[in-house]
Amino acid sequence: MSKKLDDNSDLKQIGKKRDVKRKTLPALAMAxxxxxxxxxxVTIPMLFIIYISFMSRGVFGDVVYKFSGESYQxxxxxxxxxxxxxxxxxAVFTTVLCLLVGYPFAYYIARKxxxxxxxxxxxxxxxxxxxSLMRLNSWLLVxxxxxxxxxxxxxxxxTDGPITFVYTDGLVVLGMxxxxxxxxxxxxxxxxxxxxxxxxxxxxxxxxxxxTTFRKITLPLTFPGIFSSIIxxxxxTLGIYTVSDMLGxxxxxxxxxxxxxxxxxxxxxxxxAALSVLLIVITMLLIFLYTRFAxxxxxxxx
Amino acid sequence: MAVSKVQKKKKAFSILxxxxxxxxxxxxxxxxxxxxxxxxxxxxxxxxxxxFTTKWYGKLFENSALIGSLWYSLIIAVLATLISVxxxxxxxxxxxxxxxxxxxxxxxxxxxxxxxxxxVLAVAxxxxxxxxxxxxxxxxILIGHCTFCIPYAIVTIKGRISGDxxxxxxxxxxxxxxxxxTFIRVTLPSIMPGVMSAAFLSFTxxxxxVVMSNMLAGAKQSTLPVLILSMNKAGVTPDVxxxxxxxxxxxxxxxxxxxxxxxxxxxxxxxxxxx
Numbered sequence: 001m002s003k004k005l006d007d008n009s010d011l012k013q014i015g016k017k018r019d020v021k022r023k024t025l026p027a028l029a030m031a032x033x034x035x036x037x038x039x040x041x042v043t044i045p046m047l048f049i050i051y052i053s054f055m056s057r058g059v060f061g062d063v064v065y066k067f068s069g070e071s072y073q074x075x076x077x078x079x080x081x082x083x084x085x086x087x088x089x090x091a092v093f094t095t096v097l098c099l100l101v102g103y104p105f106a107y108y109i110a111r112k113x114x115x116x117x118x119x120x121x122x123x124x125x126x127x128x129x130x131x132s133l134m135r136l137n138s139w140l141l142v143x144x145x146x147x148x149x150x151x152x153x154x155x156x157x158x159t160d161g162p163i164t165f166v167y168t169d170g171l172v173v174l175g176m177x178x179x180x181x182x183x184x185x186x187x188x189x190x191x192x193x194x195x196x197x198x199x200x201x202x203x204x205x206x207x208x209x210x211x212t213t214f215r216k217i218t219l220p221l222t223f224p225g226i227f228s229s230i231i232x233x234x235x236x237t238l239g240i241y242t243v244s245d246m247l248g249x250x251x252x253x254x255x256x257x258x259x260x261x262x263x264x265x266x267x268x269x270x271x272x273a274a275l276s277v278l279l280i281v282i283t284m285l286l287i288f289l290y291t292r293f294a295x296x297x298x299x300x301x302x
Numbered sequence: 303m304a305v306s307k308v309q310k311k312k313k314a315f316s317i318l319x320x321x322x323x324x325x326x327x328x329x330x331x332x333x334x335x336x337x338x339x340x341x342x343x344x345x346x347x348x349x350x351x352x353x354f355t356t357k358w359y360g361k362l363f364e365n366s367a368l369i370g371s372l373w374y375s376l377i378i379a380v381l382a383t384l385i386s387v388x389x390x391x392x393x394x395x396x397x398x399x400x401x402x403x404x405x406x407x408x409x410x411x412x413x414x415x416x417x418x419x420x421x422v423l424a425v426a427x428x429x430x431x432x433x434x435x436x437x438x439x440x441x442x443i444l445i446g447h448c449t450f451c452i453p454y455a456i457v458t459i460k461g462r463i464s465g466d467x468x469x470x471x472x473x474x475x476x477x478x479x480x481x482x483x484t485f486i487r488v489t490l491p492s493i494m495p496g497v498m499s500a501a502f503l504s505f506t507x508x509x510x511x512v513v514m515s516n517m518l519a520g521a522k523q524s525t526l527p528v529l530i531l532s533m534n535k536a537g538v539t540p541d542v543x544x545x546x547x548x549x550x551x552x553x554x555x556x557x558x559x560x561x562x563x564x565x566x567x568x569x570x571x572x573x574x575x576x577x
Contacts, residue, residue, distance in 0.1 A: 037452060105322065138333035
């Protein structure tokens with residue numbers, strides 16, 4: 001619009017002034033608060049935690065502000081390294097199970113008429129408005145030594161005595177899966193729902209059977225959804241400590257528990273910071289891979 | 303023959319699908335059902351079922367620690383919702399409608415609280431607060447909650463804003479309305495469903511949050527989820543089950559109301575368009 005007036009510098013000046021009034025002030029007023037909030041409470045803390053991870057721990061659990069790679073070396077110690085590997089293993093296991101269980105479920109919902117599908121999605125969401133710790137506590141009640149599962153197993157004669165489920169990794173994984181399943185189902189649902197049906201028909205017309213169509217058409221086209229699910233399940237699972245606190249009874253420790261302890265009883269901030277940086281790096285790596293073939297804005301987060 | 307075979311196969315698949323869905327829903331709803339059931343358990347601690355009682359629904363109000371943490375959680379959730387929706391609504395509009403330096407940076411920053419594990423952001427904030435000597439308490443928890451609610455609010459509301467098309471707003475201003483009048487009478491109604499979803503989401507995220515609240519709480523008072531986490535070792539008492547049962551019923555009722563209002567708004571909008 002203003003391009004035609006370019007040769008007239010006076011008009012340009014006036015235009016600039018008007019632009020400031022019309023654009024800059026409102027932009028500042030509207031995008032300003034959120035930008036300020038994000039910089040103050042996300043950018044700065046994140047940079048600071050990276051900085052702290054390169055400091056060292058003083059004798060009294062204070063932070064000594066001198067550059068050192070000490071905390072990262074500590075992460076390589078057998079005790080911590082084992083926890084990291086175990087957390088990764090549990091997170092991978094949880095993610096794979098969520099995908100295997102969630103994909104057919106998402107497919108089932110996506111094939112329903114729109115109205116029914118919306119209701120089915122709502123039915124997934126409702127349990128998640130119940131306090132998450134209380135839902136975990138329920139699994140404890142179901143699986144405890146004299147709980148219904150053990151009674152049933154003994155009644156059927158499958159076991160003689162009660163099996164200890166409580167405070168095991170197995171129960172923690174069950175808790176993780178039931179807590180994470182919706183985050184796996186929702187992105188996959190929306191990518192399956194967007195799938196163009198005519199591709200499937202074309203594939204079938206050209207003689208492909210169901211399995212081939214699924215492998216060659218459905219799976220590749222819904223891959224962005226699958227990858228969103230992987231990110232939304234894997235990353236939180238890696239950092240969560242409430243599930244292992246509730247179902248592991250303090251005996252099952254993951255990265256999240258270790259980080260929390262460094263800022264509580266153990267007081268080794270640089271080590272906790274280094275573990276946090278590890279989580280940030282893993283997150284960024286996955287996001288980078290994701291952005292290679294999909295836009296970050298397409299990630300169904302809500 | 304061939305057709306009936308295909309149909310049979312299809313039917314078998316649909317039955318299989320239904321059975322599968324029922325199993326998944328059962329797994330999702332069992333914890334909720336068990337939680338509700340044990341709110342009627344006639345025992346001091348929830349270890350096993352000991353008979354039916356409704357006494358916990360009265361007794362929970364005598365548990366001052368429980369009620370105290372409930373109020374604390376509610377106040378934080380309401381404030382976090384108000385702040386997040388306010389900043390989120392104008393922020394979503396600002397980020398969508400205006401080009402400015404650093405916009406991409408802020409957009410990327412918004413994804414950090416959504417994607418990076420919560421514990422990381424929580425300890426990062428904790429270090430900052432302790433370093434500048436802020437006393438931990440309601441204020442710090444509130445900041446923590448807003449920091450993850452604002453991004454969710456913005457993502458939710460942004461989806462409602464119609465691209466770059468602001469012809470309605472321009473028409474409103476051409477007709478003599480000022481910016482604020484335009485915002486209240488034109489822009490806000492059009493994104494209202496998104497704003498309401500954002501409010502609902504912020505509230506549920508805040509009231510259920512454990513990690514931020516746990517890391518950023520002061521010594522004196524904790525939120526309800528943090529209290530439950532600390533009860534875990536000794537066993538959760540049935541009055542907590544009673545309270546969380548009431549809460550889920552209220553939230554589901556609010557959600558249904560929210561949907562009714564949303565569809566009413568939609569109908570009214572459609573009517574106005576028709577006129």
